[in-house]
Amino acid sequence: MFVYKMCSRIARVSYIARRLLSETKTKKHTVAVIGAAGGIGQPLSLLLKLNPGIGELRLHDIVNIPGVAMDLSHIETASKVTHFTEKSSCAALKGGVDIIIVVAGLPRKPGMQRSDLFKANAQIIFDIAKNMAELSPEAILLIVTNPVNSVIPIACEVLKDAGKLCARRVIGVSTLDSVRAATFIAELTCCDPRDVTVPIIGGHSGNTILPLISKANPKVSIEGEKLMKLIKRIQEGGTEVVEAKAGKGSATLSTAYATSRLVFAILRAFGGESNIVECAYVKSDVHPELNYLATPLILGQNGVEKNLGIGKMSECEQKLFCELIPNLKKDIEDGEKFAKEALCNTKCEK
Numbered sequence: 001m002f003v004y005k006m007c008s009r010i011a012r013v014s015y016i017a018r019r020l021l022s023e024t025k026t027k028k029h030t031v032a033v034i035g036a037a038g039g040i041g042q043p044l045s046l047l048l049k050l051n052p053g054i055g056e057l058r059l060h061d062i063v064n065i066p067g068v069a070m071d072l073s074h075i076e077t078a079s080k081v082t083h084f085t086e087k088s089s090c091a092a093l094k095g096g097v098d099i100i101i102v103v104a105g106l107p108r109k110p111g112m113q114r115s116d117l118f119k120a121n122a123q124i125i126f127d128i129a130k131n132m133a134e135l136s137p138e139a140i141l142l143i144v145t146n147p148v149n150s151v152i153p154i155a156c157e158v159l160k161d162a163g164k165l166c167a168r169r170v171i172g173v174s175t176l177d178s179v180r181a182a183t184f185i186a187e188l189t190c191c192d193p194r195d196v197t198v199p200i201i202g203g204h205s206g207n208t209i210l211p212l213i214s215k216a217n218p219k220v221s222i223e224g225e226k227l228m229k230l231i232k233r234i235q236e237g238g239t240e241v242v243e244a245k246a247g248k249g250s251a252t253l254s255t256a257y258a259t260s261r262l263v264f265a266i267l268r269a270f271g272g273e274s275n276i277v278e279c280a281y282v283k284s285d286v287h288p289e290l291n292y293l294a295t296p297l298i299l300g301q302n303g304v305e306k307n308l309g310i311g312k313m314s315e316c317e318q319k320l321f322c323e324l325i326p327n328l329k330k331d332i333e334d335g336e337k338f339a340k341e342a343l344c345n346t347k348c349e350k
């Protein structure tokens with residue numbers, strides 16, 4: 001009788017555990033895309049609509065969003081598509097969302113640097129971060145909008161001011177650099193790009209993008225001028241696309257793919273999968289001079305679970321890293337300065 005009771009208890013506990021586990025695994029998440037009608041926003045929303053881990057897809061833009069949402073809503077996947085047309089992102093963030101993806105803002109034209117977008121895009125990020133602090137402070141914030149190097153510090157300053165900063169949940173999307181690095185290396189080594197991983201550190205602009213080819217997996221033996229050309233091509237991949245599009249915007253399709261790769265990695269981490277590594281640009285204490293830095297990160301249920309840091313670099317990479325520090329520092333300072341002034345102005349207006 002005792003053995004029978006024990007067995008039935010164990011069976012019941014294991015049934016509950018399995019149910020809980022399967023509920024966590026299949027939990028549906030709410031994802032908001034801000035700037036969803038744009039060049040990146042539309043293909044990104046399409047990719048998100050196909051992910052069964054998303055229960056509600058909230059689409060916000062200041063133009064053209066009802067049509068985009070209607071179009072997507074006809075796809076026979078379970079996620080619900082809702083849309084928000086107001087100028088502010090408030091309604092889209094109300095009630096708490098799990099992941100906010102920001103693709104709102106101007107893209108580059110030929111001849112521009114990403115930092116030239118600062119003036120147009122800084123205020124957009126400032127406003128969204130304010131709304132997030134008030135309405136969805138627990139969300140993971142992914143910012144794609146450029147200049148990533150400066151707008152992540154803006155978002156962090158705004159959230160900090162509101163007492164809502166959880167730095168492991170604020171992520172600058174630099175996944176496209178990893179995607180490009182794998183593609184360009186595979187072109188040179190004639191392998192499948194999906195088998196290639198390369199840590200990308202620094203930031204997401206010009207020489208601040210530093211691919212650590214010495215740590216590529218599988219190992220590659222590219223040296224000398226060929227190596228420098230490869231690094232330059234990864235750093236200037238965005239410009240390659242801007243020039244090819246000749247004034248009609250920057251990378252949209254590859255960015256949508258790269259962003260969805262990061263979002264899906266986070267959803268897998270939400271589901272309990274461990275050891276998911278992606279490189280991204282985050283608030284960081286890895287280097288004494290740079291309080292924001294892209295490095296490989298382990299993703300977990302709360303965003304960044306562990307920062308894997310830089311590790312050992314080759315001599316050439318160390319030199320390139322030293323060269324990027326002043327540029328990245330300046331980008332970070334621009335963002336912090338803007339946020340502090342804008343916060344001060346908002347308080348004075350009240």
Ligand SMILES: NC(=O)c1ccc[n+]([C@@H]2O[C@H](COP(=O)([O-])OP(=O)(O)OC[C@H]3O[C@@H](n4cnc5c(N)ncnc54)[C@H](O)[C@@H]3O)[C@@H](O)[C@H]2O)c1
Nearest residue numbers: 035037038039040061062104105106107144145146176255
């Ligand atoms: N991090 C990366 O890897 C990466 C890659 C490519 C592009 N980008 C950046 O992403 C941003 C978007 O690029 P895109 O090609 O999609 O541009 P886009 O002009 O095609 O789309 C931007 C969208 O944002 C909307 N928008 C503008 N202000 C808004 C606001 N306040 N609230 C909501 N929506 C707003 C616009 O109406 C537009 O639909 C640019 O800043 C670009 O530089 C980043």
Ligand SMILES: O=C(O)C[C@H](O)C(=O)O
Nearest residue numbers: 108146237238239250251
């Ligand atoms: O280059 C740009 O302006 C867009 C983006 O940052 C990219 O890397 O393609």
